[in-house]
Amino acid sequence: MLDQQEEATYIRDVLDRKNTILQEIRDALNRSHQHHDVRVIAVTKYIDETKARLLPMAGITDCAENRLQVAEPKLAAHMPVLWHFIGPVQMNKAKKVAQYFDFVHSVDRKELLDALDRYRTVEKPLQVFLQVNISHEPQKSGVDPESVVDLAIHCLSKAHLQLAGLMMIGTRYDDMTLVRNEFRMLRGLRDDLLERLSLPKLELSMGMSQDFSVAVEEGATMVRIGRFLVLEENPRT
Ligand SMILES: *Cc1c(COP(=O)(O)O)cnc(C)c1O
Secondary structure, three states: OOHHHHHHHHHHHHHHHHHHHHHHHHHHHHHHOOOOOEEEEEEOOOOOOOHHHOOOHOOEEEEEEHHHHHHHOOOOOOOOEEEOOOOOOHHHHHHHHHHHHHHHEEEEOOOHHHHHHHHOOOOOOOEEEEOOOOOOOOOOOOHHHHHHHHHHHHHHHOOEEEEEEEEOOOOOOOHHHHHHHHHHHHHOOOOOHHOOOOOOOOOEOOOOOOOOOHHOOOOEEEEEEOOOHHHOOOOOO
């Protein structure tokens, strides 16, 4: 448990780091002549619920978890935030993910779309991102770029799901031009999907602590930031 003093310090630190991130996002948008909004999602997997509870007081509106077990105590705290699921979804967890979360960023197969649609009982559709394995790495999760259209069409046929966009996890290169190229490929895929399926809008969920500025320059509309926002750590120094 934190005492009152420690709580106030934590809230102030998160607020400072959030403001730094927002400034970097504005700079990245200016450099690349873009004007859209970028939503900052706080990845809370590193902290427990006693700290997570404080995030709304630092102006955090969106939180994300990659494992249901780690998420559950925080979901139970009924924080005034939107919840995003960003990790691999096992079939036996699909029901809880469909019912507890507002967004799922990590959908990569039809059976999972079927399960999420079946278990989504609340009136608001579940917002679904298709995770793309842009670098074709066998050990990475995500659908192959060639199969995205097919999966998107399947998603659009589901009454309780809404296709929100595409998601990727950038490879940890030392060379930022390589990860930039991956982000650019996802954006190309998104633009292609918009045109082929005549959709008005699709989000791009890409960029983490290390690479969010580059992701925003390449068109990210949602960034998922953990260490740099909720911990003291600056992974870029
Ligand atoms: C942990 C995680 C993040 C946040 O990573 P940081 O490097 O801590 O910012 C983003 N996306 C996914 C899918 C994650 O698992």
